Amino acid sequence: MDTLDSHGNPWPLLRSRIKVKFNADTSTSLQWSFVPQQRQVSVLPGETALAFYTAKNKSKEDVIGIATYNVAPSKVAPHFNKIQCFCFEEQKLTAGEAVDMPIFFFIDPEFANDPDMADVDTVTLSYTFFKARGMPFEKQPGLAEQQQQKQEATA
Numbered sequence: 001m002d003t004l005d006s007h008g009n010p011w012p013l014l015r016s017r018i019k020v021k022f023n024a025d026t027s028t029s030l031q032w033s034f035v036p037q038q039r040q041v042s043v044l045p046g047e048t049a050l051a052f053y054t055a056k057n058k059s060k061e062d063v064i065g066i067a068t069y070n071v072a073p074s075k076v077a078p079h080f081n082k083i084q085c086f087c088f089e090e091q092k093l094t095a096g097e098a099v100d101m102p103i104f105f106f107i108d109p110e111f112a113n114d115p116d117m118a119d120v121d122t123v124t125l126s127y128t129f130f131k132a133r134g135m136p137f138e139k140q141p142g143l144a145e146q147q148q149q150k151q152e153a154t155a
Contacts, residue, residue: 016121017043017044018111018123020051020105020125021124021125022040023126024053024129025127026128027131030065030131031063032058032059032065032129033054033055033058034056037052043106045109045112046107046109048105048106051102052101053086053101054101055099055101056093056098060095062092062093062094064090064091064132065130066089066130067087068130069087071125075116075120076123079111079117080105080108081107083105084102086101086102090132105125107123
């Protein structure tokens with residue numbers, strides 16, 4: 001049984017599975033733990049996958065967070081399709097609350113035909129959660145300040 005590309009043409013036998021690794025970070029201004037529930041999944045181009053992250057508010061107050069994401073290597077980004085995602089939407093966690101957050105995605109079937117993807121067998125999906133409210137934006141520490149705070153904390 002032949003698999004067809006988006007133009008109705010048969011495409012070559014699917015290549016090996018692609019390893020999708022999951023990464024999670026939080027801003028130092030956000031007292032949350034945030035971790036992927038699985039380290040990685042293996043998918044074929046065109047195959048959908050469901051993964052989960054867990055976020056927990058470790059503070060004694062309700063907090064609203066918002067996540068951004070990126071895909072590495074960056075050249076894979078046009079082929080990475082999120083069907084359902086928690087990113088760029090405010091997530092309110094009450095004090096001590098923990099929630100599971102799904103990401104439903106697939107890698108475009110055209111990935112297998114793209115010569116620029118020939119050397120890609122691993123993709124990393126990274127999310128970073130930031131505090132969305134409760135502190136004026138201009139007073140939230142920037143990345144440079146966050147790095148400095150981390151260095152001072154470990155010194």
